[in-house]
Amino acid sequence: MTKEIEDAYSFIFEDDLIQEMDEVGTIKSFKENEKIIEIGDNVTSMPLLISGAIKILREDKEGDELLLYFLERGDTCAMTLSCCLGHTKSEIRAVAEMDTTLIMIPIEKMEEWTSKYKSWRNFVFESYHSRLTEMLDTIDTIAFLNMDERLLKYLRDKAKINQNETIQITHQQIAYDLHTSRVVISRLLKKLEIKKKISLQRNSIQVIDL
Amino acid sequence: MTKEIEDAYSFIFEDDLIQEMDEVGTIKSFKENEKIIEIGDNVTSMPLLISGAIKILREDKEGDELLLYFLERGDTCAMTLSCCLGHTKSEIRAVAEMDTTLIMIPIEKMEEWTSKYKSWRNFVFESYHSRLTEMLDTIDTIAFLNMDERLLKYLRDKAKINQNETIQITHQQIAYDLHTSRVVISRLLKKLEIKKKISLQRNSIQVIDL
DNA sequence: CGTGTACAGTAACAATGGTTACATTAATTT
DNA sequence: AAATTAATGTAACCATTGTTACTGTACACG
Numbered sequence: 357m358t359k360e361i362e363d364a365y366s367f368i369f370e371d372d373l374i375q376e377m378d379e380v381g382t383i384k385s386f387k388e389n390e391k392i393i394e395i396g397d398n399v400t401s402m403p404l405l406i407s408g409a410i411k412i413l414r415e416d417k418e419g420d421e422l423l424l425y426f427l428e429r430g431d432t433c434a435m436t437l438s439c440c441l442g443h444t445k446s447e448i449r450a451v452a453e454m455d456t457t458l459i460m461i462p463i464e465k466m467e468e469w470t471s472k473y474k475s476w477r478n479f480v481f482e483s484y485h486s487r488l489t490e491m492l493d494t495i496d497t498i499a500f501l502n503m504d505e506r507l508l509k510y511l512r513d514k515a516k517i518n519q520n521e522t523i524q525i526t527h528q529q530i531a532y533d534l535h536t537s538r539v540v541i542s543r544l545l546k547k548l549e550i551k552k553k554i555s556l557q558r559n560s561i562q563v564i565d566l
Numbered sequence: 567m568t569k570e571i572e573d574a575y576s577f578i579f580e581d582d583l584i585q586e587m588d589e590v591g592t593i594k595s596f597k598e599n600e601k602i603i604e605i606g607d608n609v610t611s612m613p614l615l616i617s618g619a620i621k622i623l624r625e626d627k628e629g630d631e632l633l634l635y636f637l638e639r640g641d642t643c644a645m646t647l648s649c650c651l652g653h654t655k656s657e658i659r660a661v662a663e664m665d666t667t668l669i670m671i672p673i674e675k676m677e678e679w680t681s682k683y684k685s686w687r688n689f690v691f692e693s694y695h696s697r698l699t700e701m702l703d704t705i706d707t708i709a710f711l712n713m714d715e716r717l718l719k720y721l722r723d724k725a726k727i728n729q730n731e732t733i734q735i736t737h738q739q740i741a742y743d744l745h746t747s748r749v750v751i752s753r754l755l756k757k758l759e760i761k762k763k764i765s766l767q768r769n770s771i772q773v774i775d776l
Numbered sequence: 777c778g779t780g781t782a783c784a785g786t787a788a789c790a791a792t793g794g795t796t797a798c799a800t801t802a803a804t805t806t
Numbered sequence: 807a808a809a810t811t812a813a814t815g816t817a818a819c820c821a822t823t824g825t826t827a828c829t830g831t832a833c834a835c836g
Binding site: 712713714746747749750753768769 | 803
């Protein structure tokens with residue numbers, strides 16, 4: 357068990373901390389598309405990503421979704437972190453983008469480690485920094501880009517996260533993530549296919565040149 | 567000088583820290599609409615708001631702006647904080663929303679105070695938390711609301727920040743903040759006036775019932 | 777092998793927001 | 807007061823996105 361934690365975190369944390377993580381942390385695994393955190397959930401432990409990937413979503417009152425960003429190995433969810441420290445409920449939904457393993461750290465350790473380990477403090481600040489940057493990027497995307505450009509970016513990110521030129525997804529699912537309708541996505545995808553940037557199959561999209 | 571710092575921060579920080587702030591901090595004042603931080607600036611000190619208000623803006627490559635949020639007394643800019651700690655350049659522009667006084671803390675003190683003062687650590691985490699929340703709110707607004715609703719929210723926020731029912735602003739300036747065109751704003755404002763929610767004068771808007 | 781279901785293609789139309797162009801009015805300058 | 811400038815009002819039109827509705831097609835399953 358220590359092995360995986362070490363693989364993912366040894367270059368960030370000192371040995372003492374990894375040791376302690378191993379003692380107090382619980383390993384949890386999630387299947388692709390399994391829900392990890394729901395909006396309104398009380399956050400009682402802090403997830404660190406060991407392997408796989410997670411997508412973080414926001415929802416409005418009507419239940420409409422919007423993809424905020426993806427998290428990969430070595431990442432943690434600063435939103436959740438923020439909730440932990442502020443003892444508030446989750447503002448976001450987290451869904452496993454693929455089969456994913458996490459280590460859950462009880463929130464009591466947060467305070468403690470923050471004073472005790474410099475590497476942990478740096479990790480926390482570093483996480484906040486990446487998440488703020490990520491959020492700015494999300495804002496840029498929805499504020500300054502048209503739907504066709506957003507779709508391109510989405511396909512690029514998705515192919516990168518899955519490390520695969522072939523994206524397994526339906527048009528409807530993309531529409532949910534980008535908060536638009538299936539018809540709009542189908543229309544734009546078809547245009548991209550005509551431009552030879554992608555090739556469309558049922559339930560999957562082959563990235564050619566984005 | 568200590569007086570103003572105390573007024574704004576005594577209920578958050580211990581006396582030792584306030585004392586130290588007073589020693590190492592520099593007071594800076596900005597006139598309404600004066601630029602405080604520009605995108606790409608190297609951030610060499612950390613601003614804490616003593617009085618007044620600041621608006622934080624994002625810009626795309628074409629120079630189009632978008633208002634992210636306002637900061638008030640007792641707030642700090644977590645984006646700047648994040649830049650300080652990560653030694654990166656500013657991702658945002660900060661403009662004085664009204665006459666504003668700041669205390670600038672040299673970034674060398676960040677690390678030091680973070681280990682030394684619990685109240686400072688809490689303040690930093692608290693700031694990150696508020697800013698993440700604020701950013702989520704911004705995302706909700708641009709992703710889920712139409713322009714008429716965004717305009718309403720803008721007028722509400724603006725009236726609240728300025729503690730004044732009469733907002734001194736031109737349609738063009740609102741258009742910049744909301745990243746749209748003047749004609750669109752004039753059109754929507756006129757609709758709001760017809761609905762008796764506001765009354766329009768040249769260079770100002772009177773809030774009646776939002 | 778036929779049928780049902782989920783997915784995708786597409787046309788037609790509506791709604792929202794962006795653009796251009798010009799008129800009108802208020803403030804400022806000379 | 808006349809002239810200039812800045813701000814606002816408004817119409818007409820365009821582009822993008824959203825909606826409805828219907829068709830065709832791949833796939834799963836009995």
